[in-house]
Amino acid sequence: MSYDIAVIPGDGIGNEVVEAVEPLLIDVADAHGVGVETTWFDWGSQRYLDEGALMPDDGLDQLEDFDAILLGAVGHPEVPDHVTLRGLRLPITKGFNQHVCKRPTYLFDGVQSPLRDYEGGDIDFVVYRQNTEGEYADVGGREHEGFANEVAVQASVFTREGTESLLRPAFEAASERSGKLTNVTKSNAQAHSMVFWDDMVAEVSEDYPDVEVERLLVDAASMDMVRRPDEFDVVVASNLFGDILTDIGGGISGSLGLAPSTNINPDGTYPSMFEPVHGSAFDIMGEGIANPLGMVLSGSLMFEHLEEDAVAEALWDGVAAQLADDDAPHTADIGGSAPTTDVTDDLHDRLV
Ligand code: NAI
Ligand code: MG
Numbered sequence: 001m002s003y004d005i006a007v008i009p010g011d012g013i014g015n016e017v018v019e020a021v022e023p024l025l026i027d028v029a030d031a032h033g034v035g036v037e038t039t040w041f042d043w044g045s046q047r048y049l050d051e052g053a054l055m056p057d058d059g060l061d062q063l064e065d066f067d068a069i070l071l072g073a074v075g076h077p078e079v080p081d082h083v084t085l086r087g088l089r090l091p092i093t094k095g096f097n098q099h100v101c102k103r104p105t106y107l108f109d110g111v112q113s114p115l116r117d118y119e120g121g122d123i124d125f126v127v128y129r130q131n132t133e134g135e136y137a138d139v140g141g142r143e144h145e146g147f148a149n150e151v152a153v154q155a156s157v158f159t160r161e162g163t164e165s166l167l168r169p170a171f172e173a174a175s176e177r178s179g180k181l182t183n184v185t186k187s188n189a190q191a192h193s194m195v196f197w198d199d200m201v202a203e204v205s206e207d208y209p210d211v212e213v214e215r216l217l218v219d220a221a222s223m224d225m226v227r228r229p230d231e232f233d234v235v236v237a238s239n240l241f242g243d244i245l246t247d248i249g250g251g252i253s254g255s256l257g258l259a260p261s262t263n264i265n266p267d268g269t270y271p272s273m274f275e276p277v278h279g280s281a282f283d284i285m286g287e288g289i290a291n292p293l294g295m296v297l298s299g300s301l302m303f304e305h306l307e308e309d310a311v312a313e314a315l316w317d318g319v320a321a322q323l324a325d326d327d328a329p330h331t332a333d334i335g336g337s338a339p340t341t342d343v344t345d346d347l348h349d350r351l352v
Pocket of ligand 2: 247277
């Protein structure tokens with residue numbers, strides 16, 4: 001098999017991790033008889049500063065025929081964050097119905113969790129975050145700016161299709177894993193959207209009688225993710241709640257730089273997109289010290305999605321072996337001092 005992959009490195013350390021990881025993905029795939037052709041797109045904040053838009057008007061048309069998309073990160077000190085997010089990542093996730101943002105949190109052997117007494121494998125859960133609507137729907141406005149009666153309205157949008165498209169794969173995953181699913185909600189305070197959400201969870205759960213559903217309010221869930229992370233397995237959450245909880249996941253599993261992410265179009269009409277959880281990291285960009293492993297693991301999840309399990313497992317296991325090896329190069333965020341490319345070179349030696 002051979003795959004056409006669109007590569008959007010984006011901004012800051014997005015570029016650094018993509019440049020280091022893309023050749024590794026190609027070579028590891030090749031070692032397993034899988035062909036990968038990449039096409040690079042120089043979209044992002046520099047394009048915005050030069051031409052007024054992060055991506056061209058026909059950007060989605062250009063991406064539509066690829067088998068998958070790899071994204072680094074977008075975000076620039078001179079461009080407001082809402083402009084970068086709404087100019088590239090959101091048009092792609094929404095335009096391609098990438099309803100499911102699946103984000104595993106795993107504490108690897110050899111990585112120090114900031115939580116006491118947790119060792120490799122003790123933390124192992126996956127968050128299914130709604131990715132196309134909810135609190136991040138682009139619905140609202142501002143009026144009377146600068147006056148005493150200034151008003152801002154930001155509406156949330158929850159649809160049956162968008163919610164069910166998230167819940168079904170999450171229940172499937174729970175059924176295949178431990179049989180436990182945690183529904184993160186806030187239906188005490190948000191009696192329209194989150195009560196609808198709870199109703200959808202109850203409705204879909206009828207088709208999965210083997211899955212036990214735990215219900216947690218998001219504030220309690222945030223505490224429990226720190227207090228008892230080992231008890232989570234599959235978590236479902238809205239766009240905003242899932243965004244926040246997965247940064248907690250990145251933190252408790254040792255570094256945001258290790259955390260992978262997927263944006264899945266569940267029916268396969270459009271390509272899905274794979275990216276690390278982290279952003280462009282203004283504080284370390286240009287230094288060549290970003291941890292590339294979140295990107296490598298995102299590549300692993302891309303091959304899993306493409307049903308190239310041997311490549312996916314090789315990459316995941318390679319990262320696990322490197323992290324467990326005290327003599328291997330590690331970046332500063334996980335206690336080492338190695339540059340980005342030493343980490344990917346070492347993985348290349350292990351896997352190719
Ligand atoms: P960030 O994820 O870029 O950085 C947060 C902290 O984690 C920083 O201290 C950074 O140095 C560290 N960090 C992140 N990734 C790392 C890695 N691979 N290796 C080592 N350390 C790492 O989040 P922040 O600072 O809130 O956002 C910076 C910019 O990125 C903003 O413009 C934001 O909008 C954008 N952003 C973009 C995302 C995307 O493209 N998907 C996701 C999150 C933020
Ligand atoms: Mg986030």
